[in-house]
Amino acid sequence: MTVLLFIELFMSIHVVFVCLGNICRSPAAQGILEYKVAEAGLSEHISVDSCGTAAFNIGKAPDPRSIQAAEKAGYDISQQIARQICDDDYHRSHYVIVMDRKNLSNVEAWAPADFNGEINLLLHYQSNGGNSQIPDPFYDNAEQFDHVIRTLENAIDALLSHIRQQHQL
Template sequence: MTKVLFVCLGNICRSPTAHGIFEKMIAEAGLQNHIGVDSCGTGAWHIGNPPDDRTIAAAAGRGYDLSALRARKLCAADFDDFDYILAMDTRNLADIIKNAPDNYPGRIQLLLDYLEDDNILEVPDPYYGNGEGFERVFGLIESACESLLKELTPVNA
């Protein structure tokens, strides 16, 4: 099984959004036995909390249920458990790389490396913005996750 971890700062906006979107895409493709997904943050402020209310509302408006997700912090075991660790922005990426063991065999990269628009590198943090920011985040993440799923889909699936 290929396992994917989405990482943002607090694990209440961007990474749970990616988690919920990718989890639904995996289920719709019937690939639950081939691809696993989780999310976390590089910071510990929100451990145990559900996603931000605005994230949950934006998700529900697009048919995603994030209500069961709870924030957690990136930990050493994640480098043993996940094949892909995908950061939402360059700050998160730097934090992940700083904590990664030298012999980590998986991929650590930005989620938007899978976005076909080369002009956008980072998923913007909508936390301090308005509802439009959350909608933009969903669009970017959905597009990147579609490309990621294509890459991870087994040939015989």
């Protein structure tokens, strides 16, 4: 573990969002949580990132439809760059938050034995969410991207409430 990683681990609560390609759902979730964390004055306490389980989008910007839907809702995700989940994500994260069950299965299977954070579906934190998934809008129209943003906003409110309660923030 690098010194920077050690400092980050103990200076803040780290959340990483995971979807398949890291160009639609997880970058939007990252942008939304970053905004809500800053709005709550918690940027010194909570850091946020996103990644994908697949490698096919590494180095790419988010899907233009995701950027547009996020912008319409007041979030800027245009500067994010897709990457694949790696061991450092587990070592530095308190929360690995996944969008759907297939990716959850992969994230759980790849987790190092010494990982002691939470791995959950994002909708797990909503009282009515349980095992529900955030749908992948990639093969849908722009309206579906707007719907995903609204779903993410509600789920992230519940996640942030959980984090604040767990860490007394």
